Amino acid sequence: MTLIADLLSQDTTFSFEFYPPRSEKGTKQLMTTMEHLLPYNPSFISVTYGAGGSSRQQTLDIVKELKHNTRSTILPHLTCIGHTRNEIKSLINQYIDIGITDILALHGDQPKDSVALPEGDFRFATELIDFLRTNYDLTLGVAAHTEGHPAASTRLNDLDHQSSKIRAADFAITQFFFDIDHYISFCNEMEKRNVGTPIIPGIIPVTNPAEVNRMIELAGGTFPKKLWEEINSARNQEERQFVGVNYAVQLIKQLLSAGAPGIHIYPMNRWQATEELLEHLGFSPH
Numbered sequence: 001m002t003l004i005a006d007l008l009s010q011d012t013t014f015s016f017e018f019y020p021p022r023s024e025k026g027t028k029q030l031m032t033t034m035e036h037l038l039p040y041n042p043s044f045i046s047v048t049y050g051a052g053g054s055s056r057q058q059t060l061d062i063v064k065e066l067k068h069n070t071r072s073t074i075l076p077h078l079t080c081i082g083h084t085r086n087e088i089k090s091l092i093n094q095y096i097d098i099g100i101t102d103i104l105a106l107h108g109d110q111p112k113d114s115v116a117l118p119e120g121d122f123r124f125a126t127e128l129i130d131f132l133r134t135n136y137d138l139t140l141g142v143a144a145h146t147e148g149h150p151a152a153s154t155r156l157n158d159l160d161h162q163s164s165k166i167r168a169a170d171f172a173i174t175q176f177f178f179d180i181d182h183y184i185s186f187c188n189e190m191e192k193r194n195v196g197t198p199i200i201p202g203i204i205p206v207t208n209p210a211e212v213n214r215m216i217e218l219a220g221g222t223f224p225k226k227l228w229e230e231i232n233s234a235r236n237q238e239e240r241q242f243v244g245v246n247y248a249v250q251l252i253k254q255l256l257s258a259g260a261p262g263i264h265i266y267p268m269n270r271w272q273a274t275e276e277l278l279e280h281l282g283f284s285p286h
């Protein structure tokens with residue numbers, strides 16, 4: 001496994017994100033998705049970490065499964081909300097034991113559908129980064145919010161907090177967005193603040209606009225009206241996928257021409273649209 005920092009210094013990366021499924025049906029779907037997408041040999045695969053409950057153990061289980069089934073670098077997400085330093089240490093030690101070298105360090109959100117988590121020992125993702133830098137030799141990524149974090153007091157504060165965090169990291173991955181201008185202007189703001197860290201754009205091939213809208217409500221951001229209308233007026237799933245994939249392909253091509261260091265795809269644990277997207281971009285499984 002190669003460190004993500006090294007992969008980024010060598011070439012443009014392409015990567016996927018998976019999340020722990022909530023049901024048996026979801027588990028089967030993820031397994032099939034892996035069968036379809038792993039043969040594309042992504043540079044790395046990230047696995048999200050739930051803010052509470054059983055999905056925390058599931059992240060570790062999926063990471064182990066991926067370690068067995070692919071040579072791609074695996075990037076576990078780690079949220080610090082509700083965690084003590086000792087809990088973080090114990091989890092990181094388990095990751096190190098199985099050969100993990102890269103972590104996406106996040107704050108996380110309070111769960112919407114279960115009891116609130118206790119405060120924890122870390123107030124912000126930057127404090128988790130400091131802790132991990134002091135105690136471990138890992139490649140560290142962070143989240144970037146190109147349209148601003150919804151809880152930030154002002155746009156300026158948000159850009160200042162994000163720049164301190166991204167400067168301290170080896171790479172950042174953005175929340176998904178649909179307009180290249182959001183990415184370009186965010187990168188310009190980071191550059192003005194002397195941030196040289198690679199910022200990998202996150203792209204979602206939308207096939208289910210209601211699902212994406214729910215995510216936007218939580219994470220902030222905007223969904224272009226035209227894309228929303230085109231997907232909603234599609235007559236069936238095949239047409240929806242055609243519209244969503246074509247939009248994502250055009251956006252990715254623009255991003256790569258503009259010098260993006262990689263592309264992080266959010267397949268939403270489904271393979272169909274991502275497979276079509278990869279084929280359009282000239283990737284093939286092997």
Ligand SMILES: Cc1cc2nc3c(=O)[nH]c(=O)nc-3n(C[C@H](O)[C@H](O)[C@H](O)COP(=O)(O)OP(=O)(O)OC[C@H]3O[C@@H](n4cnc5c(N)ncnc54)[C@H](O)[C@@H]3O)c2cc1C
Pocket residue numbers: 047048049050051077078079105106107108109123124125126142143144145149150151152153157158161162165173174175176202219
């Ligand atoms: C690529 C990506 C992957 C993600 N993966 C997961 C996941 O696996 N699990 C999950 O639960 N969530 C995940 N999230 C969501 C993320 O946890 C939430 O967006 C969360 O609200 C913010 O996390 P952060 O790491 O950006 O937090 P932070 O950078 O800590 O920011 C959180 C808030 O604190 C403010 N802030 C930061 N520093 C300061 C300071 N010094 N003083 C005052 N205010 C400050 C910021 O402006 C912001 O409003 C992901 C997001 C992205 C973009």
